[in-house]
Amino acid sequence: MTFANPHEQLFYEALRIRRAEERIIEIYPTDRIQSPVHLSIGQEAIAVGVCHPLRIEDPLFGSYRSHAFFLAKGGSMRSMFAELYGKATGGSGGKAGSMHLTAPEVGFMGSSAVVASTIPNAVGAALAAQRRETGQVVVTVFGDGATEEGVYHESLNFAALHQLPVLFLCENNGLAVHSKLSDRQAYGICEHAATYGITTQRCREGWDFVRVNDLVGQAVEAIRRGDGPRFIECRTYRYQEHVGIGCDHDVGYRPRGPLEAWQANDPLLNEPALVEAFDPAIRDEIDDAVQFAESSPWPGPEQLLADVA
Amino acid sequence: MTFANPHEQLFYEALRIRRAEERIIEIYPTDRIQSPVHLSIGQEAIAVGVCHPLRIEDPLFGSYRSHAFFLAKGGSMRSMFAELYGKATGGSGGKAGSMHLTAPEVGFMGSSAVVASTIPNAVGAALAAQRRETGQVVVTVFGDGATEEGVYHESLNFAALHQLPVLFLCENNGLAVHSKLSDRQAYGICEHAATYGITTQRCREGWDFVRVNDLVGQAVEAIRRGDGPRFIECRTYRYQEHVGIGCDHDVGYRPRGPLEAWQANDPLLNEPALVEAFDPAIRDEIDDAVQFAESSPWPGPEQLLADVA
């Protein structure tokens, strides 16, 4: 696939993620995906904007909400669907499910279902990169809620103290499950991170993959130059419920207004020509991946005790 | 004992602490105090300056380095020495030793040998004070090193979020064991704490008990009025080694210069008339406490399994 400009390429990547998750929504009621899913619909622009400036060998660590980053970093569609189906051909051989996607072959290192727990892992990978002079930039992606965990403070401090090549990327969707940010945090995320001596930037237009791409591109360049860690907070908006495939603007914890405002800016909803142009290829890829997952074998009993210690 | 002015009173309190710890140093080689001791010599002014403005019922939580705060808060000299001796008459019946002094009768709640671990306990006590409308102000005392622990971040956030009546009091002696602050922290303690929306103040003259007393007095008043949490960082200087009774300016990790500079300001070393006036009464109290500890019984075997669950 060739693209006329970066906007189109990033659009394609973002659309690919959205369609993949929409396919998950379609399949889910059949119970063939027996795995709790945390969808990124509405948040895809961040994943593609962040991953585009990265090299394959730049390690990225994610959370349970990682379909978007897995795909944006270059993880294979087949690997993802097979993993969601719990098949032996999944990226983790069916042992991981949606919450623990991985694709080390493209630097997508790991994703954890324990909030904030991969943040220090990313800092450690950055320490190794610095020590081994690999030239890697490490990225840790986490939600606004993750910044409340103690380990976040510890990780910012260590990264800043040793000027490690790590990008802290906060996807701020204003919610942790159903709890509003203002009910959880007394600090401003960027103001707080800046006190560790880390250069921080805020991106309010989290729907704008080109803007995210540019911001991250500059940050990654600075980090690779040896300027130490950087911090970027991207505002974003989660369209679906926290976990699962439904919508939940009717249950009372959040109003519809901001959803509509966000959607009015969402390129994937506002550029039908590009959607039309890209959908067929994307549909083929997803069809193929689902077919692959469906026809793949289950992991055998010998896998139960394999790879424990 | 009556005093001509607050300076004299606080001087007396501080001297009382120093003499008590000097007595520990004297006794230690006899091995009658079988307990790791973290002395506060050089740091006493903070303890007396902090505790003076407090009410008895204001809970204070400390660390393993708590002789000074125990005494300043009103803990009994006898109780402390008996506890150091491991006697049944000690504040914790001999089960606690130096690192876990307590005197709930005067609001000295507890002290923990795990760095930073009483900070959230203080915040919780403040939550109870707020909920139960007790009018208490809770104080948590911790070192500069403790601010590196994740739970510190979590505790600041919660206290600020709920505007709890708690005073965070950081005794910044620039060291954690033998590690310099600049080798451990990328942030400025006050700048960082301020990002939680907590009013912070720094006191560079940590030898000056009157100044500490005034600062804390104002903060405590504000907190009691319902203004929410406050933060005070006091610079201070530890004269002795981290744990144990020795001096350690000769082992290479810190120069003598700052010690001498600090001592030049230390009222206890520079006002011999007051020392002379107060020493006899203090000596009597300490003699009595040591005598009490010496002659007290050991806890009996029935104590081994008492008070477990």
Add this chain to the structure above:
Amino acid sequence: MGVAYKIEEDQAQTTTYREALFRCMRGALADHPETFILGQGVDDHKGTFGSTVGLAEEFGAGRVMDSPLAEESMTGIGIGAALNGLYPIQTHIRADFALLAMNQIVNMAAKYKYMFGGRFEVPMLIRMVIGRSWGQGAQHSQSLQSLFAHVPGLTVIMPATSDSILETYPWIIENHRGPVISLEHRLLYDIAFRGDDARPENSPLSSRLLRRGKDVTIVATSIMVLEAKRAAEHLAETAGIEAEVIDLHCVSHPDRQMILDSVARTGRLIVADTSWQAYGVAAEISRIVCEHDPSILRAPIATLGMAPAPCPTAKTLEDLYYPTLRSLADTAARMVVGEEDHGVTLPEEASMADVYKRFKGPF
């Protein structure tokens, strides 16, 4: 003050585990002004799987507090609140997350009383939910009772039925002045119980003899208690094998005498637990028997628990990972008949497997 909630007198009526939890939470808030609930999402519309739903509206945000994502400090705050006159009830929607609070639980809550010579008490209830099934995976499925039960100063319970909850929670909140950790099983939430189990005679913080039988003793925890009862009924009906079933319930303070008496009678012991076996419940029960008199065992004991691995998500592996009604019945039959080829018809997985299957999250 009397016990806040009693089991319904009407035995025909059933109560789900979730309803029992809800009644206890509501009862605690209504009857004890010093209680408060602190946990992530306790005030949202899902209300901790329904166990706290609507309580924030009824009792106010000060009594039912949403918490930041900060397990260590939340536990520490609970301890501090307990030290200053409140009774905290804390929730972890997965026991796995409580690993972030181990320092406050083990170094502080468990020790505060003893360490200070009995001068403080830390009354509090920490609820932790054990996840299972439907792709929970390695970090949403751990059953950490052994880690807590190893530590003096903690009381650890694993309520297996609605009754257990209704008997224990109000009693603890009213009478017990130390920290209690309760491991609730997510798959029990939807199960309705008739409430006709024997009730413990004294403190509910002990074990329960649920079924008499002469052939084999099954000591079980949490959801394995249900499997044990089903297995016992199946074996009695189809093969005349009578299993005695003990719900261990208070895993930190099991009723040693009850276990020893039972094994002395049956001579055979199966331990069915929800966690890994090394250093787990089966190990502890083995110690109790071995220290007392191993000769009461007429055969080697059999133990069931999770496979010695993190939990995989693929259904095919998950099915092998957990012990089942069928594997339990098979084990008991083999033990009593004394042969691998015991000839006893094994139960279809139907009943409980259906429960597990119906579970589709949310968490």
Add this chain to the structure above:
Amino acid sequence: MGVAYKIEEDQAQTTTYREALFRCMRGALADHPETFILGQGVDDHKGTFGSTVGLAEEFGAGRVMDSPLAEESMTGIGIGAALNGLYPIQTHIRADFALLAMNQIVNMAAKYKYMFGGRFEVPMLIRMVIGRSWGQGAQHSQSLQSLFAHVPGLTVIMPATSDSILETYPWIIENHRGPVISLEHRLLYDIAFRGDDARPENSPLSSRLLRRGKDVTIVATSIMVLEAKRAAEHLAETAGIEAEVIDLHCVSHPDRQMILDSVARTGRLIVADTSWQAYGVAAEISRIVCEHDPSILRAPIATLGMAPAPCPTAKTLEDLYYPTLRSLADTAARMVVGEEDHGVTLPEEASMADVYKRFKGPF
């Protein structure tokens, strides 16, 4: 690459536990460029009780890194560094502090390999020092092996001698690709060992049969191995009682066959551990025996460990809190003679008690 350090051939030469640790730390840095040491104070003049002293000067601050006070993230950083090509050696000067890192140890390090289908490895060594004696108190004295050994994915060792360290550490660093937790005993640091114990035949990650005897099997861990050897020698000399002594060493992966063979021969079992007994080592050994064949036990087993309470500081209580050479010898004599009133002269506490007494900190 061969094993970095071998035990001295000259049997007369002795090596302290501290020296053994130091040689392994130095050897790891010298022979394996990917190793680094990360821990509080590892680069200071005291150098983790002497085990890392001078290494920062020799290998640079990048290889021997002081860490902030931040146990959870330090462990997480170690894991991340391991995932990206380094081999971290981490230190906790008290095992108690590792409770702050439980999430990274249990939820991450133990699971990273399995959870991702074997696509990652987390080779790392986490050293934790067990404190004891002289007023360490409740929070500086815990011996947390059981908490870790319960969790699949972790390998947990308790080196009891200088040999154990010299055999195991270099081997792990060179050959083992998963996380290893080593619990070192603070009171062993000053003890010099002659180095004449039998060496394990294959991997050093197993148990060690240290002494043959026909009358009773003593399975011991850490410092209790020394007490067991002393007790065995005393009993042999004074009463002709021959105790077989097994150093469990790898508590997560004990040599089951060695234990079962021994108990089958002696018929009697004592387990002497450094921690609490509930859900502890004695429980696990009991499970191994009970699942295999409890009839090999001719008597109830006896177990020694810490009293079921947090550790008190008063000397009088601390003396009761820990098992001793004397209580171990007494237990063995009672078991073998079969009577409370066994008539065997018990050892004076002299030797080990002297060691404990000499210990005066610092931490």
